[in-house]
Amino acid sequence: MKNKVVLITGATSGIGRACAYKFASEGADIILNGRKEELMEEIKNELTAMGVDVLLLPFDVRDREAMRSSVESLEGKWKNIDILINNAGLVFGVDKEFEGDLDEWDIMIDTNIRALLSMTRMVVPGMVSRGKGHIINIGSIAGDAAYPGGSVYCATKAAVKALSDGLRIDLVDTPLRVTNIKPGMVETNFSVTRYRGDKEKADAFYKGIQPLCGEDIAEVAYYAAAAPTHVQIAEVLVMPTNQATGTISYRKQ
Ligand code: NDP
Numbered sequence: 001m002k003n004k005v006v007l008i009t010g011a012t013s014g015i016g017r018a019c020a021y022k023f024a025s026e027g028a029d030i031i032l033n034g035r036k037e038e039l040m041e042e043i044k045n046e047l048t049a050m051g052v053d054v055l056l057l058p059f060d061v062r063d064r065e066a067m068r069s070s071v072e073s074l075e076g077k078w079k080n081i082d083i084l085i086n087n088a089g090l091v092f093g094v095d096k097e098f099e100g101d102l103d104e105w106d107i108m109i110d111t112n113i114r115a116l117l118s119m120t121r122m123v124v125p126g127m128v129s130r131g132k133g134h135i136i137n138i139g140s141i142a143g144d145a146a147y148p149g150g151s152v153y154c155a156t157k158a159a160v161k162a163l164s165d166g167l168r169i170d171l172v173d174t175p176l177r178v179t180n181i182k183p184g185m186v187e188t189n190f191s192v193t194r195y196r197g198d199k200e201k202a203d204a205f206y207k208g209i210q211p212l213c214g215e216d217i218a219e220v221a222y223y224a225a226a227a228p229t230h231v232q233i234a235e236v237l238v239m240p241t242n243q244a245t246g247t248i249s250y251r252k253q
């Protein structure tokens with residue numbers, strides 16, 4: 001990964017943060033996107049101490065103009081993004097489709113779909129003109145089938161699958177690769193956000209089962225990125241051993 005530039009959205013927590021450390025540990029230079037600038041500085045210091053270059057690109061991925069000016073501000077080697085990890089994403093609530101909060105759903109749709117698409121639209125043309133690049137989208141098992149209380153989130157992740165598949169089709173005559181990683185349960189801040197800050201409810205969700213951690217998904221992302229250039233890991237479904245589907249898992253009592 002030496003001399004490769006990896007841009008990760010939502011890199012201040014969970015899977016995105018773990019990807020930053022994994023790719024940095026393999027020698028890649030990292031562009032960190034996020035909203036929490038203090039945290040981004042801390043991560044930058046730790047990654048820099050690992051001997052890689054780090055650039056901070058703080059913006060809310062829902063703010064298209066901020067995204068555009070940030071991407072356009074890239075200079076020198078930072079312009080040549082080799083790997084884009086579209087990771088920023090979230091869910092609020094477990095509400096029924098006829099009961100939930102439309103404003104919360106707008107945030108989920110804007111973050112999980114529109115921002116992922118905007119990043120792709122802004123970064124991929126450079127990859128095409130350089131004749132190399134890899135787009136890694138963090139989808140979800142939730143995109144494979146709807147589950148109770150997940151309707152809108154599941155729809156956003158189904159969209160990530162369609163956008164990944166569509167991009168792969170559109171890039172078929174290029175050396176670029178597209179990977180959709182679909183995790184099951186990963187213990188991050190994700191469930192705390194889902195339960196609107198209720199840490200007890202979030203912890204209860206993982207009771208009796210060993211969930212994945214952000215590092216497990218970072219390993220998968222790295223495996224896809226490090227595969228020989230003729231190998232395209234198109235899609236990976238990765239779950240804890242005691243999870244079988246989006247709704248079926250075994251929890252020890
Ligand atoms: P975390 O909540 O731990 O991390 C989410 C990251 O996305 C945070 O850094 C968060 O920053 C960032 N983010 C959210 N909204 C924005 C925004 N508008 N602009 C910039 N950054 C933003 O959760 P995960 O690491 O688990 O989630 C990462 C991805 O993995 C998501 O796409 C999620 O849907 C997906 N996923 C997660 C699974 C799980 O079980 N955890 C399973 C399957 C998929 P901030 O702190 O500022 O909000």
Ligand code: 8X3
Pocket residue numbers: 139140141142150183184185186246
């Ligand atoms: C998150 C995984 O199963 O909580 O994308 O929806 S799940």
